[in-house]
Amino acid sequence: MAAFFKKYKQDVKTILFIGLGLFLTLALFSYNPKDPSFNSIGNKLVPQNYCGWIGSFLSDLIFQAFGISSWLLAVAFIKLGISSFRGEEAKTSKISFLWLGLLIINFSALVAFYYPDKKMFSGQIYYSGLLGLSLAQVLLKVLNFAGLQIFLWCSAFILFIFYSEKSLEQIFYPFKKTLGKMNEGFKESWVALFAEDKKSTKTAEPIEKKPTEKLNIKLTEKPEEKFGFLDKIFSRTSREKEFKPEERASVNLSEAQQLKISPLFEDKSEGDGVVENEKNDLESLDKDDDSSNFNDKVPKRKVIVKAKLPKKIEKWDMPKLSLLDDPPATRVKIEEKEIRRKAEILTDKLKHFSVEGVIVDAKPGPLVTMFEFKPNADVKLSKITELQDDLALALSSESLRVIAPIPGRDVVGIETSNSKRETVYYKDLLAEEAFWSDDFKLPIALGRQVNGEPKIVDLRKMPHLLVAGTTGSGKSVLITSIIAGLLFKHSPKTLRLILVDPKQVDLAAYSKVPHLIMPPVTDPKKAVLSLKWAIREMEKRYKSMSKFGARGLESFNEIVSKFKAEELAEHEKINQEYEAQGIMKLEQYYYTPQPYVVIVVEEFGDLMAVDKQNVEQGVVRLAQMARACGMHLILAMQSPRKEVVTGLIKTNIPGRVGLKVASKMDSRIILDEGGAERLLPNGDMLFLAPGISKPMRHHGPFLSEKEINGLAAHWAIQAEPEFDALAMKALEGFSEGGADGSSGEVGSSDDEYDEMYDQILSWTAEQKEVSASLLQRRFRLGYPRAARIIEIFEKEGVVGPANGSKPRSVLVNSLDHN
Structure with missing residues (x-):
């Protein structure tokens, strides 16, 4: 009864x-x-x-x-x-x-x-x-x-x-709408009045354009959300009202035309050139705009560039959120009756299996609802996890996952899919203030959590990311959205990209953005060379940081941005002397601010299949050391097999995202536990953050092809990609003596560059005879590596031909080498 x-x-x-x-x-x-x-x-x-x-x-x-x-x-x-x-x-x-x-x-x-x-x-x-x-x-x-x-x-x-x-905002919202309409009339009157006044004084003297005139930003189409003072009164927590990400929409580089700087990547094969006060051909850019997000103060000097610049950009026009589609006015709402019904079914089903307890809370999200079940003291947690399939059957749920227990809580989480799914729109996430905060240098908008709260993480703090998901899981959309977020936040001055896309379609939309260091790499064999170039770039950055006493990229940029004209000239002279002496790889360094470098690899499994040893060595070394110098990896794959995600890679890349995978074993490889095999398709993911023992569930954003193409076109019309000449030669198989721009050392395009080449060459030039065994003992190399270097020396005329088992004669001396 x-x-x-x-x-x-x-x-x-x-x-x-x-x-x-x-x-x-x-x-x-x-x-x-x-x-x-x-x-x-x-x-x-x-x-x-x-x-x-x-x-x-x-x-x-x-x-x-x-x-x-x-x-x-x-x-x-x-x-x-x-x-x-x-x-x-x-x-x-x-x-x-x-x-x-x-x-x-x-x-x-x-x-x-x-x-x-x-x-x-x-x-x-x-x-x-x-x-x-x-x-x-x-x-x-x-x-x-x-x-x-x-x-x-x-x-x-x-x-x-x-x-x-x-809240007060909800209570006064009807009044806000009325006041907004009244304010619109007042605003039009004032604008007309100022326009009249401006017209009358135009002939007397020119009126200086204010930066704020350009920043008339409208994030939504609702008329009541256009007025700043009303938004501050009624919208203390509103994402798209009080906070305007588009206020970061321009980067003023007007001082650069009077500075003597070295470009990020220099082409030593091109002749030296001087660029002075080159006019910007982009009519859409405001020359007088002083609203800059980067206030580096550097003394005025001429620009001396040694790379061929297709176009000099004084100010980058940052993309606005209007490039993204607005979310629909009506959202999917989870009925509380449905939540209550599911809670009763869960309680009854658990009770049927002698699992007593109560559901203390329910948190509906875009794709799933999480019920917090508090079991009685005599209930074993393993008994609840064993009932996942029975609970899914009782609820007729497409996906059900048990978290036993929720970290830091005395309850068990039971996640079940909603009958109606809500799409997570990318514009909603980018409107979050956290995304544009200075605390998030390389923000990634992962999506929304189970309770509907947005999730923004910083790639710089992870500092690398592994992503795995089968076909249809939403992996490619997630990768493109990560790149899109970085392009919204950074100009080519502060961010450069390396894109590896063996499938040639997933990242094709970004092939023309000016952030690229090299064209998107589609050949897995060339991808290995791009990783080696990244290692040499990392080594040069560390040498530069060590020279100026910096422990990270941010502190390095802060130090070098304060150099006076005399100091810049001195560093330029030193580097030119190193170049003339042919010892650039060992001694050259950076003395101007450097951007972040993000390396995105799609289908990482294809790279491991082509050259597992070299790819693993390159990835592990970058993962171990590249964080402090501002270089970060994002590796994506369809099947996280143990042959692909090796123990060394997992150890050095703690940030991982598991979308829907094929099996529980795949889930354990990428996340160290099962659960990803029970996820929903199209963006449902488990995110394992560094220092967190349990992965948390998130729902990734949707980014349409139209939005991606619009963002890429916004950057492409401003400038063509300025590829690094040394990186381009590295892709062709040449060794350029490092990322710092030294001249080539290897004569054959088929020979891969060895990072110890310069050191071994200097030592060999002082000897009379040399052999592979001698190099092996002297430099602690493997025999195949030592033999390969000897073969390269023979091709270049450093050593003579083989003479049986005897050592080879050295044909150059130290003077010839210099």
């Missing part, structure tokens, strides 16, 4: 609340002072009240106590019935009745303050009611008139917030 009443409890409450509200409304509406009541015998045997004797006595009692505030009580009961019908359990609780009662008494006191002597119904009932009048009289003695008014209004708002469970 108890179960029967519990099943229909909510429906009964709904009917009772609405019925009581209607009863009170009729009783109050038909109230007659002449009817019999507690204060009057009445002169009629039958009361005129529509609700009879009970209505007559009840309406008189309520009117005497609350006055005109009695109508609030009737309306409140009807509202409670509606809330109960909607399944809003919190609004029909005992605490909700307490707030309602206090709110009505407070309102009665307010009426008593403004109308203390006013009466109704032929002077028999006070407007405020006896309760309100008595309360106002008591408080008046303590607070006086001004204090009482402030106290009553403040308490009224507080009680209304507690009762309605709405």
Whole structure:
């Protein structure tokens, strides 16, 4: 019987609340002072009240106590019935009745303050009611008139917030819309007035353009969200109102035309050239805009560049969020009745298997809802995890996952898929203030968490990322969205990219952006060479940081940006001397600010299949050392086999994302535990952050092909990619003596560069004879590597031909080498 009443409890409450509200409304509406009541015998045997004797006595009692505030009580009961019908359990609780009662008494006191002597119904009932009048009289003695008014209004708002469970922003939103329309008229009038004034003074003297004129940014199409001062009043927590990411939309590089700097990557094969005050051909860029996000102060000098620059960009026009599609006005809403129904099914099913406990909370998200189940003390957690398939069957759920327990909590998480899915839109995530914060240098908008909260992480702090997911899991969309976020945040001045795309389609849209160091690499064999180039770039950066006493890229950039003209000239001269002496790889260094470098590899498994040893060595070395010098890896793959994700790679890349994978074994390889095999397709993922033992579930954003192409076109029209000449030669198989731009050392395009080549060559030039075995012992090399270097020496004429088992004669000396 108890179960029967519990099943229909909510429906009964709904009917009772609405019925009581209607009863009170009729009783109050038909109230007659002449009817019999507690204060009057009445002169009629039958009361005129529509609700009879009970209505007559009840309406008189309520009117005497609350006055005109009695109508609030009737309306409140009807509202409670509606809330109960909607399944809003919190609004029909005992605490909700307490707030309602206090709110009505407070309102009665307010009426008593403004109308203390006013009466109704032929002077028999006070407007405020006896309760309100008595309360106002008591408080008046303590607070006086001004204090009482402030106290009553403040308490009224507080009680209304507690009762309605709405914020001030939600309460005042209707007023905001009205004020917004009024403000629009005022704004148009002021704009017209200033335009007239500007026109009248134009002939007298030129008017300097203000940076703010360019930043008239509109993130949404809603007219009520266009006005800054209203947004600050009503939208303390709004993502797209008070905070405008487009205010970062321009980077002023006007000082660069007067500075003597070395470009990021120099082509030593090109002749030296001087570029002075070259005019920017992009008419869309504002030359006078002083709104810069990068305020590096460097003394004025001429630009001396040694790389062939296709176009000199004084200011990069940063992309705006208007390039992205607006989310739809109507969103998918999870019905609370459905959540309650699933909670009851879970509880009953667990109880059926002798797992006693209660569901203490439910957190609906875009794709799944997580129920927090608190088991009794005698329940083993392993028993709950064994019931995953049974629970999924009971709920008819496409995906169900058990987290036993939730880290740091005494509850078990049960995630089940929603019947209606909500798309996570990329524009929503980029409108978050955290994305544009200076604390997130390389932000990644992963998506939304199970509870619907956005998730923004910093690649710089991870500092590398592994991504795995089968076909249809959303892996490619996630990778393209990560790159898109970086392009929204950074110009080519502060970020450079290396894209490895063996499939030739996933990252093709970004092939023309000016951030690229080299064209997108589609040949797995050339991808190995790009990794080796990255290692040499890393080594040069570390040497540069060591020279100036910097421990990271940020501190290095801060130090070198403060150099005076004389210091820049001195460093330039030193590097030119090193170049002339042919020892660039060992000694040259950077002395100007350097950008972040992000290496994105799609289909990492293809690279490992082609050259596992060299690829693994390159990736591990970058993962171990590249963080401090601002270089980061993102490796994506379809199948995280143990042959691909080796132990060394896993150890050095703690940041991992597992989308839907084929098997539990694949999930364990990428995340160190199962669960990814139970995910939903199209962006459902588990993210394992560094230092976290349990992966957390997130729902990735959707980024359409139109949005990607629009963003790529925005950058492509400003400048063509300026590929690094040394990186290009590295892709062709040449060794250029390192990322610093030294001249080539290997004569054959088929020979791969050996990082110890210069050191071994210098030592060999001082010897009379040399052999592979001697190099092996002297430099602790493997025999194949030593033999390969000897063969290269022979091709270059450094050593003579083989003479049986005897050592080879050295044909050069140290003077010839220099």
